[in-house]
Structure formats: structure tokens, C-alpha cells
Amino acid sequence: MTDTAVRPPARRMAVFDLDGTLSWDDTLRAYLVYALKRRPGRLVRLWDTPWLAVRFALRRDRGELKSALLQRVVGGLSRETIAGLNRGFLSTYWELLMRADALSALRRHRADGDYVVLMSASTDCYVSSIGERLEVNEVICTTLRWEADTLHGGLTSPNCHGSEKTRHLHRLRREHPGVHITAYGNAVSDIEHLVAADVGLLTNGSTSAQRQALARGLRCLEWR
Numbered sequence: 412m413t414d415t416a417v418r419p420p421a422r423r424m425a426v427f428d429l430d431g432t433l434s435w436d437d438t439l440r441a442y443l444v445y446a447l448k449r450r451p452g453r454l455v456r457l458w459d460t461p462w463l464a465v466r467f468a469l470r471r472d473r474g475e476l477k478s479a480l481l482q483r484v485v486g487g488l489s490r491e492t493i494a495g496l497n498r499g500f501l502s503t504y505w506e507l508l509m510r511a512d513a514l515s516a517l518r519r520h521r522a523d524g525d526y527v528v529l530m531s532a533s534t535d536c537y538v539s540s541i542g543e544r545l546e547v548n549e550v551i552c553t554t555l556r557w558e559a560d561t562l563h564g565g566l567t568s569p570n571c572h573g574s575e576k577t578r579h580l581h582r583l584r585r586e587h588p589g590v591h592i593t594a595y596g597n598a599v600s601d602i603e604h605l606v607a608a609d610v611g612l613l614t615n616g617s618t619s620a621q622r623q624a625l626a627r628g629l630r631c632l633e634w635r
Contacts, residue, residue, distance in 0.1 A: 420587040421526030425517070426580065426604075427547075429531035429538065431597035432614050432634075433513045438541070439477060439533045441508060443484050445500045456483040473532070474553065474570030481534060481555065482564035490560045497540040505544070512634035513614070516595070517545060526587065530579060530604075532572040536562060551579050576604040605629055 430437050447454060457480075467476045485493065520527050529542045530551040542550035553571045556563040569575050576596075584590060594608035599620045605611030606627050613624040614632045621631045 421548075421590050423520075423523070423525040424528060424583065424587060424590050424592045425520035425525045426528045426530050426583070426592060426594040426608065427513070427517060428576075428594075428596040428598075428601055429529060429533060429541065429552075432595050432601075433510060433517070433529075433545075434508045435510055436508065438508060438531075438537075441504060442500055442533075442537050443480060445504065446484050446496060449496065449499070450484075453484055473572055474566050477534065477553070477570070478555070478564055478566045481536070481562075485536065486562055486564040488562050490557070490562070493536055493562060494540075497537050500537065501540060501544055510615075510634045513595075514545075516634070517547075520593070521546065525593075526590070528583065530571065530576055532570055532576075551576075573600040574603060576601065577607050580604045580607050599623060602627060602629070 427433055430439070463476060463479050467473075485496070488496070517527060526549070527545075527547045528549045528551060529538070529545060529547045531538050532553055535550070535552050535554045538552040539550050551571060553566060554568040556565040556567045571579065580592065580594065583592065591610075592608040593610040593612065594605050595612050595614055596602070596605050597613065597615050597620070599617075602611075602613070602620070602624055605613060605624070606629065611624075611627075611629045612632055613620060613629050614634050616624060616631060624631055
């Protein structure tokens, strides 16, 4: 995450969700599949996936599930290895993953001098690399535990989803007094923080998400 303490407060800010907003699909799923292709021997570590699915169905804890999967697929890898994995993942899948209209919108905000934030429920082990490639000012996402230079995979922050995104948006307002915030998201779980922005835009939402967004006074967009 960029150190905002050394920056003057922004006048305008654009906050972009990642999965389903900037990207066509769930980037975490794509990342895990790519990692397993690079290290197929780790498939055996997913022997208890049915139990993980049952536990998720009972607890509905997305953070717990993603942590468990990451520990099995990339847990124990070094920072250097993860960095190489990220470079390969992004060079291989960038054009397939990212929506051209979304990238154009982000570039316009950046060209206008807006403070651009990537805010995602996905995890910092690879989302930080996406943020660097997008040249955003700040990355807010779910953070993972490292043991020295080795990835453990347990969560060190709340899952950045739903109300947690709203909490971060309010924090951004405190750090940038008077800022005008435009926020983009795609899911029902994003509506709360989109409403908290000055301009909230639902992109490529489901029928239910669009109906709820319109009822809350949000605009709906379709990005390709």
C-alpha cells in the first residue's frame, strides 16, 4: 500500500473494485489455477477441499476459505518465488482477465490527476502486483501473514469485503479531507461502499445487483 502520509490530501479520488469490475472473472481463482499448473505436485495438498466447502457452507466465512486455499497452494513459498509467480501470471493472463473499458476508465482518472485506489477482497500476495501494473496510488486488500520471507497464508486483516470496504472508504475520507470520491463495484456486497461515495457506479452487475443499486440512487454501467 502506498504511504499516504507523505502525500498532500487528494481533491478527487477514484476507487476501483477488482474482481468482476476491472476483471472479467475472479482473479483469485485464476491465480490459484495458474499456481497449480506451475506446481502440480501441490494438488495433493487440496485433498480436503470437500471439507473446506462444507465448512464454508456452514460458516459463510470467505476470508477463512481463501486463507485455507492459499495456504495449500502457495503457502511456504518465498517472496522471490511469489514475485516470479506473479510476473508469470500477469504476463500470461492480463489481456484475458482485464476489461478494456475498465482499464480505459482507470487511465482517464489517472490522466486527470485523480488519486486512484484499487480496493479488493482478494489478497496482497498478488493484488499488490496488479496495483503496480495499473500504476495506482494505493492498494487496499486482504493481507496475508508472512514468516520472515516465507508466505504462511493466514489472514492478518479482516477480509476486505462488504462493510470492510465501507470502513476503508471512510478512512480514505479522513485521510483526504474534502475529497470527492467516485467508486466502482460490481456486486451486491459493493453497494454499501458505493452509496458512501460521492458518485457510486455499479458495473456489469447482476439483475438483482442492478435493481438494488438503482433503488439506492446509483448508476449502472456495462463495461466490455
